[in-house]
Amino acid sequence: MNEHVQTATSEPLFNPLSPEFIRNPYPHYAKMRATDPVHLTPLGVYVASRHAEASLVIRDKRFGKEHVERTIRRYGPKIMEEPAFRSLGLMMLQQDPPDHTRLRGLVVKAFTARRIEDMRPRIQQIVDETLDRIIPQGRMDLIEDFAFRLPVTVICDMLGIPEEHREAFYTRARVGGRILDPVPLSPEEIKQANEGTLISEMYFQQLFELRRKQPGDDLTTQLVQAEEDGHKLSNEELTANIILLFGAGHETTVNLIGNGLLALHRNPDQLALLKARPELITNAIEEFLRYDSSVQLTGRVALEDIDDLGGRKIPKGETVLCLLGSANHDPAVYPDHPERLDITRPNVKPLSFGGGIHFCLGAQLARIEAEIALATLLRRIPDLRLDDAVNPEWRPTFVLRGLKHLPASW
Numbered sequence: 001m002n003e004h005v006q007t008a009t010s011e012p013l014f015n016p017l018s019p020e021f022i023r024n025p026y027p028h029y030a031k032m033r034a035t036d037p038v039h040l041t042p043l044g045v046y047v048a049s050r051h052a053e054a055s056l057v058i059r060d061k062r063f064g065k066e067h068v069e070r071t072i073r074r075y076g077p078k079i080m081e082e083p084a085f086r087s088l089g090l091m092m093l094q095q096d097p098p099d100h101t102r103l104r105g106l107v108v109k110a111f112t113a114r115r116i117e118d119m120r121p122r123i124q125q126i127v128d129e130t131l132d133r134i135i136p137q138g139r140m141d142l143i144e145d146f147a148f149r150l151p152v153t154v155i156c157d158m159l160g161i162p163e164e165h166r167e168a169f170y171t172r173a174r175v176g177g178r179i180l181d182p183v184p185l186s187p188e189e190i191k192q193a194n195e196g197t198l199i200s201e202m203y204f205q206q207l208f209e210l211r212r213k214q215p216g217d218d219l220t221t222q223l224v225q226a227e228e229d230g231h232k233l234s235n236e237e238l239t240a241n242i243i244l245l246f247g248a249g250h251e252t253t254v255n256l257i258g259n260g261l262l263a264l265h266r267n268p269d270q271l272a273l274l275k276a277r278p279e280l281i282t283n284a285i286e287e288f289l290r291y292d293s294s295v296q297l298t299g300r301v302a303l304e305d306i307d308d309l310g311g312r313k314i315p316k317g318e319t320v321l322c323l324l325g326s327a328n329h330d331p332a333v334y335p336d337h338p339e340r341l342d343i344t345r346p347n348v349k350p351l352s353f354g355g356g357i358h359f360c361l362g363a364q365l366a367r368i369e370a371e372i373a374l375a376t377l378l379r380r381i382p383d384l385r386l387d388d389a390v391n392p393e394w395r396p397t398f399v400l401r402g403l404k405h406l407p408a409s410w
């Protein structure tokens with residue numbers, strides 16, 4: 001039997017917003033997997049850190065999102081009046097069937113493997129144009145100047161956001177993301193999240209007007225037409241799901257590129273290997289996803305009493321947080337030094353894109369963007385050096401794991 005009890009004086013086993021945890025969560029995960037793999041936190045939620053339980057919970061029909069109920073339990077009934085929480089609750093990401101099935105069905109065609117594969121030349125063009133501009137400068141912030149621009153441009157293309165509106169998105173501060181963390185927001189953070197939501201809602205309403213008048217070959221036009229059809233989706237659902245696509249389309253991919261670059265520069269042998277054998281890039285991307293996932297956690301609620309989850313009973317209505325980043329380092333699945341970066345590792349199947357009915361819609365897009373971005377960067381700036389690979393500045397969020405800045409020169 002595992003030791004579940006914690007003394008009042010000991011460090012909490014799961015303290016996801018402490019700077020130390022954010023800097024390097026992996027030793028904490030190893031301890032959780034070894035000592036208390038389905039850990040009950042003082043906030044009353046369960047945290048699954050092994051691959052077996054995390055992978056089961058995200059796929060098993062006995063678990064669902066029950067987002068509104070879960071949020072009200074955490075914050076009280078008035079919370080759903082806050083614009084940020086109302087919007088989050090209408091996103092497909094937080095819905096259960098049948099609403100989830102209906103909303104996902106409206107956009108899934110834009111993400112087929114074929115459609116994404118066809119985007120390769122455009123992705124290559126964006127990366128090349130960005131590097132053409134930057135290379136003469138001799139230095140850049142890999143996050144702001146490089147990793148961020150690509151996914152933002154791609155999702156702007158997909159959503160039909162006109163060129164002349166885009167500069168605002170490139171320069172907007174990345175402050176969101178805290179709402180996804182398992183630590184409740186403070187009133188000040190709720191206010192900030194609301195402001196961000198209201199600004200996005202105002203912008204997208206204008207875009208909907210534009211696409212009603214001037215339809216294009218883009219996702220916004222498609223969804224606006226579905227809304228006009230009557231009962232396929234409401235205006236509020238339309239807005240929330242466009243905000244989701246916009247956010248999910250870049251907040252995560254920027255970090256796949258950033259975390260991957262940091263990992264390579266901290267492991268010069270792997271960097272040299274990838275430069276010498278560029279054909280390893282596809283496997284390298286899977287390994288970057290596994291090694292330091294840009295999404296660390298997702299949660300589910302038990303829809304019935306669960307008798308045994310890693311030795312625990314989970315009562316109906318309780319929340320289980322699945323630590324994707326920890327599952328990716330579980331020696332039961334990756335017996336050969338899971339804590340090491342190895343771009344030749346066989347059978348890498350990271351949980352970073354989730355699983356089951358919510359499996360990431362943009363997984364293939366993210367992989368191709370990262371592949372082209374990293375391969376092109378290594379080819380065009382082979383002598384790039386990071387200013388500080390030891391102590392880079394992390395964003396203060398846990399679920400979305402990524403760097404604030406990553407200065408480099410050549």
Ligand code: HEM
Nearest residue numbers: 092093248249252253256298352353354358360361362366
């Ligand atoms: C490295 C990049 C990415 C990572 C690690 C990632 C991760 C994830 C994860 C873990 C989920 C499932 C969450 C859950 O089960 O609760 C998810 C869902 C989703 N992702 Fe991604 N994502 C990435 C990129 C993208 C991109 C580029 C897009 C779109 C352009 C996107 C759109 C979505 C959407 C719409 C969902 C909700 C799907 C649903 O609920 O059915 N993601 N993503």
